[in-house]
Amino acid sequence: MNAIEISGLNWKYSGKDQPALKDINLSICENTFVGIIGSNESGKTTLVSCIKGLIPENYSGVYKGEVKLFGKSIKECSTVDIARTVGMVFSDPDAQFTSMSVEEEIAFGLENMGLPVSEIKERIEWVSRLTSIESLLEKPPYDLSGGQKQRIAIASIIAMKPRIIILDEPTSMLDPFAKDNIFSLLQTMKRELKVTIIVVEHNIEKIAELADQIILVSDGRVEKIGESQGFFDDIEFIESHSVKVPEAIKFIQRLYKEKGLCGSAPVRFDEIKKAAEELLGK
Amino acid sequence: MAVERKMQKTIIGFVPYQSPIYALHPLVRLVIFLVTGFIPLFVEIPEVNILFLIAIIGLFIYSKVDLKKLKMYMPMVFTVGLFIFVTYLFFPIAKGEKILLYQLGAVKLYYNSIMWATCIYFRIIALLFASIFYFSTNRERDMLIAFRSLKMPFVATYFLGLSLRATGIFMEDYQIIREAEQARGLDVSDLSFVGKIKHFSMYMIPLFTLSIRRCEEISVGLYSKGTVISNKIDGRKRPDYLMSKNPVTQKDIFYSAAIVLFFLAFCSLQVFGGVFSLDNSPINIAILKLLKGG
Amino acid sequence: MESEAGFLSTDKIIEVKGLTYCYSDGTKALEDINIDFYKGQFIAFIGQNGCGKTTFSKCLNGIFKPTEGKILVNGLDTALPRINKQLVENIGYVFQNPDHQLFNNSVYDEIAYAPRNLKLNEEQVRERVLVASKISGVSEGLFEEHPFFLVKGLRQRIAIASILSLKPRVIIVDEPTTGQDYKQSIEVMEFLKMLNEELGHTIIIVTHEMDIVAQYAKRVVVMNDGKVLTDGTVKEVFANPELLEQANVKPPQITRLAQALKSYGFKNNVISFDEMCEQWESRV
Numbered sequence: 072m073n074a075i076e077i078s079g080l081n082w083k084y085s086g087k088d089q090p091a092l093k094d095i096n097l098s099i100c101e102n103t104f105v106g107i108i109g110s111n112e113s114g115k116t117t118l119v120s121c122i123k124g125l126i127p128e129n130y131s132g133v134y135k136g137e138v139k140l141f142g143k144s145i146k147e148c149s150t151v152d153i154a155r156t157v158g159m160v161f162s163d164p165d166a167q168f169t170s171m172s173v174e175e176e177i178a179f180g181l182e183n184m185g186l187p188v189s190e191i192k193e194r195i196e197w198v199s200r201l202t203s204i205e206s207l208l209e210k211p212p213y214d215l216s217g218g219q220k221q222r223i224a225i226a227s228i229i230a231m232k233p234r235i236i237i238l239d240e241p242t243s244m245l246d247p248f249a250k251d252n253i254f255s256l257l258q259t260m261k262r263e264l265k266v267t268i269i270v271v272e273h274n275i276e277k278i279a280e281l282a283d284q285i286i287l288v289s290d291g292r293v294e295k296i297g298e299s300q301g302f303f304d305d306i307e308f309i310e311s312h313s314v315k316v317p318e319a320i321k322f323i324q325r326l327y328k329e330k331g332l333c334g335s336a337p338v339r340f341d342e343i344k345k346a347a348e349e350l351l352g353k
Numbered sequence: 354m355a356v357e358r359k360m361q362k363t364i365i366g367f368v369p370y371q372s373p374i375y376a377l378h379p380l381v382r383l384v385i386f387l388v389t390g391f392i393p394l395f396v397e398i399p400e401v402n403i404l405f406l407i408a409i410i411g412l413f414i415y416s417k418v419d420l421k422k423l424k425m426y427m428p429m430v431f432t433v434g435l436f437i438f439v440t441y442l443f444f445p446i447a448k449g450e451k452i453l454l455y456q457l458g459a460v461k462l463y464y465n466s467i468m469w470a471t472c473i474y475f476r477i478i479a480l481l482f483a484s485i486f487y488f489s490t491n492r493e494r495d496m497l498i499a500f501r502s503l504k505m506p507f508v509a510t511y512f513l514g515l516s517l518r519a520t521g522i523f524m525e526d527y528q529i530i531r532e533a534e535q536a537r538g539l540d541v542s543d544l545s546f547v548g549k550i551k552h553f554s555m556y557m558i559p560l561f562t563l564s565i566r567r568c569e570e571i572s573v574g575l576y577s578k579g580t581v582i583s584n585k586i587d588g589r590k591r592p593d594y595l596m597s598k599n600p601v602t603q604k605d606i607f608y609s610a611a612i613v614l615f616f617l618a619f620c621s622l623q624v625f626g627g628v629f630s631l632d633n634s635p636i637n638i639a640i641l642k643l644l645k646g647g
Numbered sequence: 648m649e650s651e652a653g654f655l656s657t658d659k660i661i662e663v664k665g666l667t668y669c670y671s672d673g674t675k676a677l678e679d680i681n682i683d684f685y686k687g688q689f690i691a692f693i694g695q696n697g698c699g700k701t702t703f704s705k706c707l708n709g710i711f712k713p714t715e716g717k718i719l720v721n722g723l724d725t726a727l728p729r730i731n732k733q734l735v736e737n738i739g740y741v742f743q744n745p746d747h748q749l750f751n752n753s754v755y756d757e758i759a760y761a762p763r764n765l766k767l768n769e770e771q772v773r774e775r776v777l778v779a780s781k782i783s784g785v786s787e788g789l790f791e792e793h794p795f796f797l798v799k800g801l802r803q804r805i806a807i808a809s810i811l812s813l814k815p816r817v818i819i820v821d822e823p824t825t826g827q828d829y830k831q832s833i834e835v836m837e838f839l840k841m842l843n844e845e846l847g848h849t850i851i852i853v854t855h856e857m858d859i860v861a862q863y864a865k866r867v868v869v870m871n872d873g874k875v876l877t878d879g880t881v882k883e884v885f886a887n888p889e890l891l892e893q894a895n896v897k898p899p900q901i902t903r904l905a906q907a908l909k910s911y912g913f914k915n916n917v918i919s920f921d922e923m924c925e926q927w928e929s930r931v
Contacts, residue, residue: 110828110829110830110831111826111827111828111831162826216696216697217696218696240826243825243826244825244826245696246695246855247695247855247895247896247897248695248696248895248896249695249696250855251897273828273829276900313828313829313830314828314829317900318899318900318901318919318920318923319900319901319903321920322901322904322920322923322924322927325924326927340900340903343904344904344907344908347904347908347911348908348911351908351911352911
């Protein structure tokens with residue numbers, strides 16, 4: 072089943088001359104891990120805001136086309152329905168943390184769903200184990216690092232058990248160690264949860280590692296959509312949209328070409344290494 | 354760095370990580386605060402307030418509050434003192450019989466003023482330490498639990514919590530802005546007092562810029578979590594996880610009631626019997642005897 | 648460690664001797680740091696958050712005063728009282744978020760703010776503003792605009808211009824590429840490179856982006872737990888992944904690939920795609 076179906080979507084923020092999204096058509100299967108890449112201001116965030124229903128609900132502008140979640144148009148869904156179907160994590164860890172302790176932060180979303188206290192308790196236990204934040208539950212926000220806050224923001228969304236989780240540049244404000252931590256959490260989510268995950272990210276290396284499917288957005292259009300292996304075959308095309316192809320991928324493609332191999336070169340680091348060893352061994 | 358710290362930072366100050374006082378429910382702690390905060394208002398005798406102060410310091414030690422952290426309040430203790438004594442020096446009150454001690458031109462130094470200033474001063478200091486004690490043993494969430502235990506509506510406590518959180522972010526930003534300004538050649542020590550105030554108003558621009566940008570993010574974030582700011586959800590009472598973890602037991606109610614009763618008894622001693630009026634102060638009586646006798 | 652690219656000149660611009668810094672709550676943030684920086688270097692501070700790199704850079708700038716030890720910037724002791732005015736002409740600090748440092752009502756006042764603090768006359772101030780805004784690509788047409796309403800990239804350039812108007816010899820930039828895409832990162836870094844190579848400013852960047860470090864920095868200082876873990880040229884530092892791991896830092900992907908393929912004749916200090924290809928070709 073398709074988790075998301077977008078057809079003929081156009082969106083222009085009021086007061087802007089140019090539309091932010093132009094004629095978007097795409098469908099995303101249930102339980103896939105999707106990476107959305109593209110330069111700043113290309114429309115990535117606007118696109119996920121449409122999936123989340125923040126557009127047209129919270130912004131004014133001109134909206135054309137349709138977004139369907141699990142076959143149901145978002146126009147027919149109530150805001151509460153959407154909130155429960157689609158969870159969203161933003162990039163600023165501070166702005167997402169509105170309670171005075173981690174536990175309350177996770178409980179808050181669940182209270183809003185009207186769940187009984189016993190269920191809230193169970194979910195907090197489950198999610199804190201899944202995201203390894205058991206030791207943080209009592210802490211106030213100013214005792215946490217940015218990476219920890221982001222981990223909690225993700226946990227509080229997972230606890231609500233949405234069928235789609237969107238993460239909008241979840242690591243852009245974190246240091247590399249914290250970034251790696253968040254990416255390994257995403258790996259865990261991919262493995263453990265039956266959920267569609269959409270990540271907007273600048274870190275192409277990590278997207279190549281994790282995503283089943285990648286979407287390249289540029290100037291309000293979907294320029295390319297496809298599986299991660301083979302996505303970067305046309306380096307020039309990708310880089311012409313201000314997205315840098317990771318150098319290890321470039322290198323293995325170069326090896327493939329020189330050796331006259333057909334088919335797409337791998338994009339995940341371990342596979343690149345293995346392929347390079349085989350090619351160099353010959 | 355891995356240095357073991359005993360005190361944990363809060364927005365207002367520091368609280369100990371471990372303390373025997375945490376065994377008490379936040380509601381009981383709030384009641385203690387209210388009572389200890391009001392007692393000095395009913396006591397005029399400075400000696401009693403000093404005893405009260407010593408008792409509070411005892412509580413600090415019992416609660417394992419790091420007394421070194423209290424140093425930051427010392428300037429306040431001195432300023433308050435200075436302010437009160439100067440006020441009473443220049444605007445002497447006319448209560449009871451005036452006893453002139455010293456005269457310098459138009460400034461007349463009366464014994465009553467000094468005694469009354471001392472009395473007010475120790476009242477305020479006692480009150481101040483009672484509040485410092487509360488904020489040194491209660492985290493923000495404890496305050497929220499206490500307010501909710503008092504059946505304050507969810508919406509009110511929610512906004513209180515949100516504003517506490519906002520204050521924290523605001524103060525972090527303020528710190529960075531000051532550093533940024535220093536990096537551009539401003540020497541705060543060069544500025545006059547008025548200059549400093551003027552400068553503070555300049556900070557308002559970036560502080561509000563940041564707040565406005567954050568506000569949008571926070572509201573979108575809350576919206577996307579399906580936040581319902583109401584006491585009812587789907588027609589039923591809103592679940593309250595925090596309170597379910599910290600329920601008010603009969604023991605807590607008993608403690609609170611006992612403390613309140615003690616307070617009422619204490620107050621009535623003053624209100625009906627005037628037990629703690631300045632006239633009953635042994636030191637006051639002794640000095641007056643000396644002055645009149647001599 | 649006195650090797651080629653990292654140490655172009657022998658003129659010391661910053662000397663750090665036995666620097667220890669403690670926060671007001673007594674936590675030790677930096678411990679016994681001894682390091683010199685030379686004129687014209689392009690330096691990157693790396694390490695995970697909380698390792699002390701930001702604190703260290705704020706010490707250099709005199710925002711934080713050493714608890715123990717001494718920092719001399721162009722011979723000036725940062726701990727002296729009322730040194731700030733002289734110090735800022737030698738060392739400037741650009742904060743990560745432009746919103747933290749823009750507090751004037753117009754772009755012109757913003758850039759003029761620092762030179763006015765130096766008590767220059769209005770004519771000199773104007774000259775400085777014109778030069779600084781020209782270098783950083785802020786057009787004169789924007790002078791009357793309110794910084795609040797401009798886009799983020801432009802606000803960042805104004806933030807840099809407002810430091811450049813001090814003509815500092817050393818410029819510290821905190822996370823210049825955070826939140827920027829590939830093209831914008833290159834733009835900012837090329838601009839810093841120009842300041843370094845053409846105008847002779849010593850540049851210190853505090854960053855997390857190893858690709859950027861590999862491409863632009865000449866000297867890398869890795870910090871961990873309040874101490875300098877290692878210090879050297881980009882190649883020297885990235886060639887030692889075990890040491891970097893202590894600081895939770897990973898070399899760029901291409902370097903890691905070369906290191907993984909070591910047994911096939913790749914060197915462990917490859918830092919770019921071109922170099923990787925070169926080594927492969929020389930193998931064939």
